[in-house]
Amino acid sequence: xxxxxxxxxxxxxxxxxxxxxxxxxxxxxxxxxxxxxxxxxxxxxxxxxxxxxxxxxxxxxxxxxxxxxxxxxxxxxxxxxxxxxxxxxxxxxxxxxxxxxxxxxxxxxxxxxxxxxxxxxxxxxxxxxxxxxxxxxxxx
Amino acid sequence: xxxxxxxxxxxxxxxxxxxxxxxxxxxxxxxxxxxxxxxxxxxxxxxxxxxxxxxxxxxxxxxxxxxxxxxxxxxxxxxxxxxxxxxxxxxxxxxxxxxxxxxxxxxxxxxxxxxxxxxxxxxxxxxxxxxxxxxxxxxxxxxxxxxxxxxxxxxxxxxxxxxxxxxxxxxxxxxxxxxxxxxxxxxxxxxxxxxxxxxxxxxxxxxxxxxxxxxxxxxxxxxxxxxxxxxxxxxxxxxxxxxxxxxxxxxxxxxxxxxxxxxxxxxxxxxxxxxxxxxxxxxxxxxxxxxxxxxxxxxxxxxxxxxxxxxxxxxxxxxxxxxxxxxxxxxxxxxxxxxxxxxxxxxxxxxxxxxxxxxxxxxxxxxxxxxxxxxxxxxxxxxxxxxxxxxxxxxxxxxxxxxxx
Numbered sequence: 056x057x058x059x060x061x062x063x064x065x066x067x068x069x070x071x072x073x074x075x076x077x078x079x080x081x082x083x084x085x086x087x088x089x090x091x092x093x094x095x096x097x098x099x100x101x102x103x104x105x106x107x108x109x110x111x112x113x114x115x116x117x118x119x120x121x122x123x124x125x126x127x128x129x130x131x132x133x134x135x136x137x138x139x140x141x142x143x144x145x146x147x148x149x150x151x152x153x154x155x156x157x158x159x160x161x162x163x164x165x166x167x168x169x170x171x172x173x174x175x176x177x178x179x180x181x182x183x184x185x186x187x188x189x190x191x192x193x194x195x
Numbered sequence: 196x197x198x199x200x201x202x203x204x205x206x207x208x209x210x211x212x213x214x215x216x217x218x219x220x221x222x223x224x225x226x227x228x229x230x231x232x233x234x235x236x237x238x239x240x241x242x243x244x245x246x247x248x249x250x251x252x253x254x255x256x257x258x259x260x261x262x263x264x265x266x267x268x269x270x271x272x273x274x275x276x277x278x279x280x281x282x283x284x285x286x287x288x289x290x291x292x293x294x295x296x297x298x299x300x301x302x303x304x305x306x307x308x309x310x311x312x313x314x315x316x317x318x319x320x321x322x323x324x325x326x327x328x329x330x331x332x333x334x335x336x337x338x339x340x341x342x343x344x345x346x347x348x349x350x351x352x353x354x355x356x357x358x359x360x361x362x363x364x365x366x367x368x369x370x371x372x373x374x375x376x377x378x379x380x381x382x383x384x385x386x387x388x389x390x391x392x393x394x395x396x397x398x399x400x401x402x403x404x405x406x407x408x409x410x411x412x413x414x415x416x417x418x419x420x421x422x423x424x425x426x427x428x429x430x431x432x433x434x435x436x437x438x439x440x441x442x443x444x445x446x447x448x449x450x451x452x453x454x455x456x457x458x459x460x461x462x463x464x465x466x467x468x469x470x471x472x473x474x475x476x477x478x479x480x481x482x483x484x485x486x487x488x489x490x491x492x493x494x495x496x497x498x499x500x501x502x503x504x505x506x507x508x509x510x511x512x513x514x515x516x517x518x519x520x521x522x523x524x525x526x527x528x529x530x531x532x533x534x535x536x537x538x539x540x541x542x543x544x545x546x547x548x549x550x551x552x553x554x555x556x557x558x559x560x561x562x563x564x565x566x567x568x569x570x571x572x573x574x575x576x577x578x579x580x581x582x583x584x585x586x587x588x589x590x591x592x593x594x595x596x597x598x599x600x
Contacts, residue, residue, distance in 0.1 A: 076547075076598070079544065107539045109569070
């Protein structure tokens with residue numbers, strides 16, 4: 056699936072929720088169930104320091120696709136990471152570079168991507184794109 | 196004397212707004228307090244009636260603005276019981292006041308001198324002293340804290356020596372609400388002739404400090420934590436110290452005479468008030484002090500203590516909830532965590548319920564490192580909060596716990 060298709064799928068899923076509680080419960084459950092990153096990468100080398108929650112990101116190029124794994128110490132942040140990984144992982148670097156994150160707004164989680172939240176997510180997306188740029192250079 | 200909280204709440208227009216469809220419960224008062232209509236009116240009056248630059252103009256508006264600004268200084272002098280009005284320096288806030296003193300001391304300190312700060316400081320307040328030490332070769336010493344979040348005074352005694360030149364402690368900790376024994380700290384520091392600077396940012400919303408009774412050398416505060424606007428605060432300094440310190444910034448207002456060869460500095464307080472100040476802010480700070488004094492600090496302290504005890508009891512009844520900062524001497528701040536749950540997650544759910552708390556390390560990383568936690572959820576109460584709002588917080592915390600565990 057393309058990044059756009061996955062985003063549309065997520066928007067569809069979220070449209071079934073009636074209120075914020077259901078949306079958040081879904082994200083919390085996502086955050087709880089998914090093993091997101093190999094323990095060896097949960098170190099300071101892979102950390103993105105938000106003022107409030109920490110985020111770890113690791114990237115690997117497999118064939119011509121970038122595979123991301125990530126984690127956070129806060130569970131709602133982790134739930135959003137799970138959604139972002141679903142969108143961006145296993146995609147071609149060029150597509151990752153060109154993709155936007157407007158769907159986050161549509162599923163009602165925009166406030167988490169505000170720089171004032173200081174939860175590391177804004178920096179995380181920047182980091183995902185940086186990895187994509189690096190791997191794109193490698194592929195050229 | 197008890198407070199008529201229902202009436203007081205009517206003074207604060209923001210308290211009737213909704214957040215995420217729920218009535219706002221504002222428990223982030225230690226970060227900034229809300230503004231009563233009386234102060235808002237004062238700001239509107241200034242800009243609609245007599246906005247002008249001060250101290251220089253011969254025209255009527257400038258005279259009026261100057262009179263009001265200096266009147267505010269007198270109100271602040273009276274509030275803090277400073278001996279002289281020129282011992283009150285208007286600043287942009289507490290941080291500015293601290294930097295002004297730290298910068299001034301760079302010409303007074305030498306290698307081998309020592310500065311003592313407390314482990315309970317806001318970490319941004321540690322930086323000016325580190326910079327001062329780098330510039331002068333002085334050394335920074337830290338008074339440690341105990342599990343209850345109190346300063347270990349016996350350690351302070353050991354740190355004090357003839358080398359101690361300056362002691363810096365906050366009156367009340369922003370992260371935990373602990374009221375520090377500043378009377379004892381000032382007295383002991385003076386025994387070795389060290390100057391004392393007290394950060395009163397967290398204290399002034401709850402306590403009316405008497406700088407003469409305290410015999411403190413410097414005391415700093417911010418208007419926005421005591422019902423005033425942001426961007427304005429004060430530095431109180433004993434006249435002899437303010438005369439000793441060199442000016443902090445150069446510019447207009449702070450000079451007496453300028454030639455290219457030499458500038459003579461203006462007298463106090465203008466020596467430290469370079470450039471056009473926050474005129475409206477200063478005047479509104481005066482209005483905020485009037486507002487709080489009309490309610491009365493004894494009544495405020497009593498009522499807030501009642502809120503603190505109520506909240507502490509109700510929150511501790513929640514299984515797995517731990518409160519950090521358990522000193523008997525604290526203001527209306529409850530810093531807590533739910534076992535196994537990140538404070539950021541709790542704060543996010545509470546926000547969805549219209550409840551504003553602060554989460555994170557509260558710019559006091561050394562304290563969080565001490566407790567080995569990433570941060571806390573901090574609910575801080577003001578005299579316009581109610582027990583019903585605390586009930587809403589308790590329900591919100593229970594809901595967050597249910598959703599997150």
